[in-house]
Amino acid sequence: MHGAGRGRCFGRKLGWHDKRWQAFGEKLEAILAERSRLADLWLHPDHPEVTQVDSVISKGVNALDLLRRPEMDYAHLMQVQSFAPPVPLPTFVTEQIEIEVKYAGYVDRQRDEVSRTIKLETQALPDELDYAQIHGLSNEVRAKLAAQRPSTIGQAGRIAGVTPAAISLLLVHLKRRTLLAASA
Structure with a gap:
């Protein structure tokens, strides 16, 4: 579960009111929906819009993988017309997706390190x-x-x-x- 989802669980335990809980749920759903949409969008080297991306594309790559690249941000990614969402998204959605995608590798490594440490702790x-x-x-x-x-x-x-x-x-x-x- 990503940071936003963990926050939602903790918020419920802390007794957030239903309106606040519902608003948070809607934000989380928007983030998850956009992540899913980006995962399904592909750019191939022969695509006419490949020139919109200032990054080398040697084989097909999905939008999330493009966003992982250091030189890419969400706004730049949306310059590819076929990647643009049907309606503009709130900034919190695009920022959260960018943060999660850019730092996913670091988070996964830390999670693995914690697992190894816990295992060693009891050896x-x-x-x-x-x-x-x-x-x-x-x-x-x-x-x-x-x-x-x-x-x-x-x-x-x-x-x-x-x-x-x-x-x-x-x-x-x-x-x-x-x-x-x-x-x-």
């Missing part, structure tokens, strides 16, 4: 783990880990002085240990 550390055997850890980190005996990677990462590099070394050691156990 167990064996009770018998000998931190002295992990090559590359500083003596300080070894001592802290041995003294506190964290049960998960997440707990280890929250120990003062345990760096992200030390966590990476722990993960490599655990992976190597798992591979050795599987091959034995």
Whole structure:
């Protein structure tokens, strides 16, 4: 769900009045409808209006993919007559679409990173783990880990002085240990 949709859900939980809720729903519907419309509009290299776009088109591309390009904005995209909406859209619709499309890659990467972090947060550390055997850890980190005996990677990462590099070394050691156990 995109930012506007999440806001709608939170707004309802906060007790927005029905008129406000309805207005927000209408805005969200307008944004979703325009995104869908743009996804269905294609520009091919042999299209007569391809010259309206100051961007190289080597194969067919839809309007949303064109909008993702750094040099393209919504107003410029609408210079292609066949892309223009049947009725002018409010600025909030065009701005929201442009923001979502331009930043979708960053948001997706952050979402993936959060998922990986959550997975690592709960990854167990064996009770018998000998931190002295992990090559590359500083003596300080070894001592802290041995003294506190964290049960998960997440707990280890929250120990003062345990760096992200030390966590990476722990993960490599655990992976190597798992591979050795599987091959034995």
